[in-house]
């Protein structure tokens with residue numbers, strides 16, 4: 001029996017189980033609301049995802065009957081799939097890490113801007129909820145946990161956009177928030193029954209600096225950007241949806257009864273220099289005095305210098 005037939009038969013059975021069990025209670029059917037939310041947020045560009053394996057490794061990607069989800073096995077013949085190192089495809093923060101009844105060991109990473117990736121059937125989970133990860137950082141090992149793996153070592157991977165804006169992404173079934181996957185700028189799994197052979201990982205090849213984690217925040221007015229918290233004016237962060245990297249305590253900005261002691265490191269829209277400047281958290285649309293949170297309510301982490 002060929003490696004392909006060995007692989008395909010059990011995975012198709014596994015898929016039927018997934019579909020029937022609808023393992024994730026939060027799966028959200030496509031709706032008008034989701035569509036409008038998606039178009040609104042389309043400006044938040046997808047991170048530059050790389051394959052979730054170390055630089056130079058070659059993997060096989062199959063959509064089987066569950067495009068745009070992909071099952072990944074190690075080339076050339078699946079040997080070494082069980083226990084293979086799984087790494088983050090981009091920077092982010094772990095928002096789910098648990099043993100799921102049907103899917104086995106599961107990790108979901110929040111990459112910011114509404115973008116998520118999900119991994120199931122893992123042998124080992126190396127990161128817990130709340131961990132910040134950099135591109136290329138090990139997050140677990142590939143395995144065959146969960147009955148829907150049907151005992152075949154592989155990692156089932158999904159990329160998703162949080163269309164309903166609830167701060168996580170549904171997965172595992174048609175109608176969930178998963179989208180066609182992109183790695184290193186190329187799309188995979190636009191339809192069922194696609195197989196991609198010898199896809200090579202470019203994840204952190206050549207010592208590419210890790211991508212920094214971005215928090216997405218709405219700001220209600222153009223905010224002066226400064227070289228340090230409360231320091232020299234260097235430019236402006238325009239009102240709208242912006243990313244910030246981290247927070248640091250500094251001079252309090254007060255306007256009427258509103259006040260905020262936090263300063264957010266960000267890249268400005270105008271000015272010189274414009275990178276790694278600071279704006280007051282006073283300009284956050286959604287949050288009150290001395291709060292510094294992103295649009296999902298997550299507290300923005302402290303800057304580490």
Ligand SMILES: [Zn+2]
Pocket residue numbers: 066069070071156157
């Ligand atoms: Zn799968």
